[in-house]
Amino acid sequence: MDVNAADIYDVVGVGFGPSNLAFAIALEENGADSPAGPVTSAFFERQSSFGWHRNMLLPSATMQVSFLKDLATLRNPVSRFGFISFLHASGRLEQFINTQTFFPTREEFHQYLDWAQGLFSDRVSYGSEVTGIQLPTETTSATAQYLQVNVRDCGTGDTRTVAARNIVISTGLVPQVPDGVASDERVWHSSEFLERFKQASPDTLKKVAVVGAGQSGAEIARFLYDSLPQAQIYAIIPSYGYSIADDTPFANRVFDSAAVDDYYFGTERGREAFWRYHKNTNYSVADDEVIRDLYQRMYMEELRGTKRLHLLNLARVTNVKRMGNESRVSMESLLDGGSQDLDVDALVFATGYDSMDPSGVLGVLDDYCLRDGAGRHRVGRDYRLVTTPDVSCGIYLQGGTEHTHGLTSSLLSNIAVRGGEIADSILQRRSVDGPAASGLTAPA
Numbered sequence: 264m265d266v267n268a269a270d271i272y273d274v275v276g277v278g279f280g281p282s283n284l285a286f287a288i289a290l291e292e293n294g295a296d297s298p299a300g301p302v303t304s305a306f307f308e309r310q311s312s313f314g315w316h317r318n319m320l321l322p323s324a325t326m327q328v329s330f331l332k333d334l335a336t337l338r339n340p341v342s343r344f345g346f347i348s349f350l351h352a353s354g355r356l357e358q359f360i361n362t363q364t365f366f367p368t369r370e371e372f373h374q375y376l377d378w379a380q381g382l383f384s385d386r387v388s389y390g391s392e393v394t395g396i397q398l399p400t401e402t403t404s405a406t407a408q409y410l411q412v413n414v415r416d417c418g419t420g421d422t423r424t425v426a427a428r429n430i431v432i433s434t435g436l437v438p439q440v441p442d443g444v445a446s447d448e449r450v451w452h453s454s455e456f457l458e459r460f461k462q463a464s465p466d467t468l469k470k471v472a473v474v475g476a477g478q479s480g481a482e483i484a485r486f487l488y489d490s491l492p493q494a495q496i497y498a499i500i501p502s503y504g505y506s507i508a509d510d511t512p513f514a515n516r517v518f519d520s521a522a523v524d525d526y527y528f529g530t531e532r533g534r535e536a537f538w539r540y541h542k543n544t545n546y547s548v549a550d551d552e553v554i555r556d557l558y559q560r561m562y563m564e565e566l567r568g569t570k571r572l573h574l575l576n577l578a579r580v581t582n583v584k585r586m587g588n589e590s591r592v593s594m595e596s597l598l599d600g601g602s603q604d605l606d607v608d609a610l611v612f613a614t615g616y617d618s619m620d621p622s623g624v625l626g627v628l629d630d631y632c633l634r635d636g637a638g639r640h641r642v643g644r645d646y647r648l649v650t651t652p653d654v655s656c657g658i659y660l661q662g663g664t665e666h667t668h669g670l671t672s673s674l675l676s677n678i679a680v681r682g683g684e685i686a687d688s689i690l691q692r693r694s695v696d697g698p699a700a701s702g703l704t705a706p707a
C-alpha cells in the first residue's frame with residue numbers, strides 16, 4: 264500500500280460507542296488549537312447505525328450513573344456536548360429538572376448519545392468492521408510512520424485499508440455464557456434480548472427462564488413477568504437472593520477519576536482491595552428499585568394465591584439441551600449439590616460479560632504488544648499499549664484495562680476524563696515529537 268503523508272489519519276477509532284464518542288469530543292475540543300495543525304480522524308463502527316446496548320433498552324430501565332457523568336462534563340463543564348446541552352436543544356431542560364432525578368431512563372440517555380454522535384457524521388463510517396491491524400507490509404522496523412487498518416464493509420463484504428498514526432480501540436464488552444452453551448432462536452444472551460423477544464410469538468412463550476442475579480437478569484425477569492401475563496417466569500440465580508448494587512457516596516468514590524491514579528500507581532495488594540471491597544458496586548448486583556419491584560410482584564402473588572414468578576435460588580446452570588421445541592436446563596444446587604432439570608420455551612442468559620479483549624482486532628500486531636507476568640497487556644497511564652520498539656505509533660485502549668486502571672474501565676463514569684487523557688497524550692506527542700512519536704510510559 265503506497266501512502267502519502269496527507270492520507271494518513273492522525274487517529275483511527277475502532278468502534279463508536281460512548282467511549283470513542285467521548286474521545287472524539289475531547290479530540291475536537293482539546294485539539295482545536297493544536298500547534299501542529301488540525302487533527303485528522305476516522306472512526307469505524309460495525310453496527311449499521313448508532314446503538315448503545317439497544318437490546319436492553321427496556322421501557323423502565325434507568326441509568327446506573329448520574330447524567331453529570333456524560334460524554335464531556337467532568338472534563339469540560341461548559342462543553343456543548345453535555346447532557347444539559349442536549350436537553351436544552353431538545354426543549355426539555357425545564358421538564359427534566361422537574362423530574363428531580365440524577366438517573367434518567369436509558370431510553371433518554373440513548374437519545375442523548377444519538378444526538379451527540381450525529382454531530383460527528385463527517386468522520387464516522389457505520390456498517391464498517393475493523394478486522395485487523397498491521398505494520399505496513401513494506402516496513403517491519405521502527406521506521407514505520409503509520410499502521411494499516413483493515414476495514415470490512417458489513418453490507419458488501421468488501422475490504423479496504425486505511426493508514427493511521429494512532430489507533431484507539433473501544434470495541435466494548437464481550438457477552439458471556441456458561442461453557443458449552445450455544446445460543447439459538449430460543450436460547451438468548453441478554454445482549455440480544457429485545458430483538459429475539461420481538462421475533463418470538465408471545466403465545467409460544469409459556470415457560471421462560473432467566474439466568475443471573477445481576478442488573479440484566481433482574482430487569483429481564485421483571486420485563487418478562489409484565490409482558491407475558493400468561494407465562495411462568497423462572498429466575499435462576501446463584502445467590503440466595505438478589506443483592507443490591509452499592510451506590511452509597513463513599514463506595515461510589517471508586518468511580519471518581521482520582522481513583523484511577525490510586526489504582527494504577529498502587530500496590531498489587533491495594534488493587535486487589537479495590538475488587539474485594541467494591542466489586543459489589545457493579546458486578547452480580549442489581550439496583551434497589553428493580554429488586555423491590557420483583558419482590559412486590561412475588562408478594563402480591565402470595566396475597567392472591569397465584570404463582571407464576573418462581574425464584575430458583577442457590578442454583579447454577581450447568582447444561583442446556585434442545586428437546587424438540589423446548590430447552591432442557593440443568594442446574595446444580597449450591598445448597599446440597601443436587602441437580603435439577605427444567606424444560607422451558609425460552610431461556611435468557613443474563614450471565615454477564617468478559618472485559619474487552621483487543622487481541623482479535625490487533626491481529627498480528629498483538630505479537631508486538633508486551634504482556635505482564637500474568638499474560639495481560641501492559642498499558643501506560645495514558646491508556647497506551649506498551650509495545651516493542653518496532654511499533655512507534657500509538658495504540659490506545661478504552662476497555663480491557665481493569666488490571667491496570669480499575670473498575671471504571673468498562674463503565675461510563677470516567678469516559679469524559681479518559682477520552683481527554685487519551686486525546687492529550689496523542690496531541691502532546693504529536694506537537695513535541697512529530698507525527699509518529701514514540702516513547703513508552705509503562706510501569707515496570
Ligand code: FDA
Nearest residue numbers: 278280281282308309319326327392393434435673674675
Ligand atoms: P460499547 O460496547 O458501548 O461500544 C463498542 C462499540 O464497538 C459497539 O458499538 C460495537 O458494535 C463496536 N465494535 C465492536 N467491535 C468492532 C469492530 N471490530 N469494528 C468496528 N466496530 C466494532 N455503565 C455505566 O457506567 N452506567 C450505565 O448505566 C450502564 N448501563 C449499561 C447497560 C447495559 C445493558 C450494559 C450491557 C452495560 C451498561 N454499562 C453501563 C456498561 C457499558 O460498558 C457502558 O455503558 C458502555 O457501553 C461502554 O462504552 P464503550 O464505547 O466502551 O462500549
Ligand code: NAP
Nearest residue numbers: 324325327441475476477478479546547579580613614615
Ligand atoms: P453481571 O453483573 O456480571 O451478572 C451476571 C450474573 O450471572 C451473576 O449473578 C452471575 O453469578 C450469574 N451467572 C453466571 N453464570 C451463571 C450460571 N452458570 N448459572 C447461574 N448464574 C450464573 O452481568 P449483567 O447483569 O449483565 O451486568 C453487566 C453490566 O451491565 C453491569 O455493569 C451492569 O451494571 C450493566 N447493566 C446496566 C443496566 C442499566 O443501566 N439499566 C442494565 C443491565 C446491565 P456470579 O455472581 O456467580 O458470577
